[in-house]
Amino acid sequence: MSRTETTLGRTALGVSRLGLGLAAIGRPAYINLGRAHDLPAARTPAALYRRTVELLDAARAAGIRYLDVARSYGRAEEFLARWLAERGVSPGTLTVGSKWGYRYTADWALDAPVHEQKELSRARFAQQLGESRTHLGPHLALYQIHSATAESGCLEDASLLTALVAARRAGAYRAVGLTLSGPTSARALALARTARVDGEQVFDVVQATFNCLEPSLATALAEAHAAGFGVIAKEVFANGRLTDANARPEDASLVRSLRAAAAAHGCTVDQLALAFVLSHPFVDVALSGAVTTAQLASHTSVVALALDDDTRARLAALAEAPALYWETRARLPWS
Numbered sequence: 001m002s003r004t005e006t007t008l009g010r011t012a013l014g015v016s017r018l019g020l021g022l023a024a025i026g027r028p029a030y031i032n033l034g035r036a037h038d039l040p041a042a043r044t045p046a047a048l049y050r051r052t053v054e055l056l057d058a059a060r061a062a063g064i065r066y067l068d069v070a071r072s073y074g075r076a077e078e079f080l081a082r083w084l085a086e087r088g089v090s091p092g093t094l095t096v097g098s099k100w101g102y103r104y105t106a107d108w109a110l111d112a113p114v115h116e117q118k119e120l121s122r123a124r125f126a127q128q129l130g131e132s133r134t135h136l137g138p139h140l141a142l143y144q145i146h147s148a149t150a151e152s153g154c155l156e157d158a159s160l161l162t163a164l165v166a167a168r169r170a171g172a173y174r175a176v177g178l179t180l181s182g183p184t185s186a187r188a189l190a191l192a193r194t195a196r197v198d199g200e201q202v203f204d205v206v207q208a209t210f211n212c213l214e215p216s217l218a219t220a221l222a223e224a225h226a227a228g229f230g231v232i233a234k235e236v237f238a239n240g241r242l243t244d245a246n247a248r249p250e251d252a253s254l255v256r257s258l259r260a261a262a263a264a265h266g267c268t269v270d271q272l273a274l275a276f277v278l279s280h281p282f283v284d285v286a287l288s289g290a291v292t293t294a295q296l297a298s299h300t301s302v303v304a305l306a307l308d309d310d311t312r313a314r315l316a317a318l319a320e321a322p323a324l325y326w327e328t329r330a331r332l333p334w335s
Contacts, residue, residue, distance in 0.1 A: 004016055004017050004018070004063060004303045004304075005017070005063075005065065006284050006285075007230075007284075008066075008095065008142070008175070008204075008205060008230030008232075008284050008285070009204060009205060009225065009228050009229045009230030009231070009284065010204065010228035010229075010230070011142075011174060011175040011204050011205065011230055013095045013141055013142065013174060013175060013230070014065055014095060015065050015066040015095050015230075015284060015285050016063055016064050016065040016066055016285065017278060017283075017284070017285060017286065017303050018064055018066075018274075018278075018285070018286055018287075018288055018299060018300060018302070018303055019064060019065075019066030019067065019068055019232065019285040019286070019287045019288065020055065020056070020059045020064050020066070020067055020068065020287070020288050020290065020296070021067075021068035021069075021234070021287040021288065021289050022052065022055075022067070022068065022069050022073055022076040022079065022080060023068075023069075023070065023073050023076070023289060024289045024291050025039075025048055025051055025052050025055065025076070025079075025291050026048070026052070026069065026073040026074040026075050026076025026077075026079055027048075027073055027074025027075065027076070027104065027106065027108070027115075028043035028048070028074070028106075028108055028109070028110050029106060029109075029110045029111075029112070029115060029334040029335060030334065030335070031239050031329075031332045031333065031334055031335070032237075032239050032240045032245075032289060032291075032335075033239060033240025033241060033243070033245045033246050033247070033248070033332070034240050034243065034244075034245025034246070034247075035240070035245075035291065035335055036335050037245070038291045038292050038295070039051070039291055043110070045075060045108065048074075048075075048079070049075070049079050049082070051291065051292075052076075052079040052080075052083065053083055053086075054293055055290060055291070055292075055293060055296060056080070056083045056087075057087075058293045058296050058297070059296060060087075060089075060094070062296070062297075062300045063300075064300070065094050065095055066094070066095050066096075066097065066232075066285050067080060067094055067095070067096050067097070068097050068098075068207075068232075068234075068287055069096070069097070069098045069099075070098055070099035070100075070102065070146055071098065071099065071100050071101075071102060071103065071104070071128045071131060071132060071146075072099070072101075072102030072103060072104045072116040072146065073104070074104055074106075074108070077098060077131075077132060077135040077136060078135055080096065080135075080136070081135040081136055081137075081139070084136075084139055089139075091137070091138040091139050092141075094139070095141045095142065096136060096139045096140055096141055096142070097141065097142035097143070097144060097177065097205075097207075097232075098132050098136065098140060098142070098143060098144070099143070099144040099145070099146035099179060100124065100125055100128035100129060100132065100143065100144075100145065100146060101118055101119065101120045101124060101125075101128070101145055101146035101147065101148075101154075102116040102117065102118050102146050102147070103116060103117045103118075103119070103124075103128075104116055105117050110334075110335070115334060118146070118147065120145060120146075120148065120152050120153075120154035120157075120160070121160070122157070122159050122160045122163050125145075125160060125163055125164070126163065129143065129167060129172060133172060140172070140173050141173060141174045141175060142173060142174070142175045142176075142177050142204075142205055143164075143167070143172070143173040143175075143176060143177065144176070144177035144178055144179050144205065144207060145164075145177070145178040145179065146179055147179055147180070147181040147182075148178040148179065148180065148188050148192070149180075149181070149182060149184060149185075149188050150184050150187040150188045150191055151184065155178075155188060155191040155192055155195060156191065156195075158197075161195055161197050161202050162197050164176045164197075164202055165197040165198075165200055165202055175204040175205055175230070176202055176203050176204055176205070177203060177204060177205035177206060177207060177230070177232075178192050178203055178205075178206060178207070179206075179207040179208070179234065180206065180207070180208040180209065180217070181209060182326055183322040183323050183325075183326050185208060185209070185217055186216070186217060186220050189206060189208070189217070189220050189221075189224060190220070192206065193224060193227065193229070203229070204228075204229065204230060205229060205230035205231075205232065206221070206224055206229050206230070206231055206232070207231075207232035207233075207234050207287075208221060208231070208232075208233065208234065209233075209234055209235040210233040210234070210235075210236065210277055210280075210283065211233075211235060211236050211237065211238050211242060211273060211276070211277060212242065212273060212276045212277075212315040212316065212318050212319065213238050213241065213242065213254075213318060213319060213320050213325055214235075214238065214319070214320065214322060214325045214326075215316065215319050216319075216322045218280065218282075221280075221282050221283075222280075222282040224282075225282035225284075226282075230284050230285075231282050231283055231284050231285075232283075232284060232285045232286075232287060233277050233283045233285070233286045233287065234287050235287075235289075236273060236274055236277045236286050236287065236288075237270060237273050237274070237289065238273075238325075238329075239329060239332055241254070241328075242258065242269065242270065242273035243269055243270045243273070244259075244268070244269050244270070250328075254318060255269075257314070257318060258272065258273070258318075261311060261314050261315065264311070265307070265308075265311050267302075267305060268298060270295070270298055270299070271298055271299070271301065271302045271305060272307075272311075272315070273315075274286060274288070274299055274302045275302050275305045275306075275307050276307065276312065276315045278302065278303065278305075279306075279307050279312060288300075
């Protein structure tokens with residue numbers, strides 16, 4: 001297996017170190033900075049599907065083997081399923097992960113007051129698993145609780161945990177995962193690691209926010225990986241804050257520091273941010289949220305980019321307190 005490929009923890013699912021997420025392309029509005037400049041002026045379903053096809057074709061050609069969608073990502077599951085069928089991709093050729101828990105509510109409107117609604121109940125799981133399987137069928141390899149938190153109670157809901165395991169045993173998917181969000185993510189991961197149904201471990205994979213501004217889960221993720229969990233890093237660009245698209249006045253000093261470090265290393269800001277994440281051996285997959293093929297090409301070139309200790313230290317010094325990071329993220333606009 002090449003250095004660009006690995007397996008997702010103990011699941012034996014083959015993945016690439018770089019994955020492609022469709023959160024920012026499966027619906028007209030998202031919270032990535034600079035997105036308005038990267039997408040077609042008319043964000044119709046047809047226009048975004050054409051862009052999705054361009055990205056998926058480029059990703060497949062570049063050797064990307066992990067694709068990430070969710071029920072709440074607008075038409076992302078539908079777009080992916082259509083592309084898989086049109087390209088004649090056999091199940092198992094690529095590893096597909098999706099998520100349940102959020103329901104898309106914006107009705108394709110950019111300015112919707114609410115874009116998604118969360119419910120982590122057994123009933124919502126059963127409903128959305130049926131929807132995901134309708135679209136993805138045998139391509140669905142990993143199914144994840146979307147933004148599981150300790151406070152929600154879902155990680156201690158015996159009925160829900162039993163249903164997650166039962167569906168895995170029945171072959172609805174091959175692995176159970178959870179994604180983490182917010183300053184109490186470490187507690188959620190601790191609960192996930194101890195969750196059992198009849199002695200069987202419930203969770204196989206964790207997907208967590210991890211970047212040089214929010215690296216607080218590094219130790220917990222490393223321990224989970226050592227225990228056999230697959231680890232997927234999301235929001236590696238901090239929703240655009242770790243790219244040249246960041247024009248927030250509050251981040252002016254951050255952007256100057258990133259540009260200086262990138263220039264010293266001979267790469268771009270986004271490449272530097274991604275390389276930081278991939279330099280951590282516990283990360284199996286880092287997700288690119290590219291919405292243009294140029295962005296994707298920039299990201300795919302990073303897998304072979306090594307960071308020296310000085311550059312890693314400069315990036316680590318940019319870390320924010322988790323509470324501040326998540327407060328800032330909550331204020332980013334949908335666009």
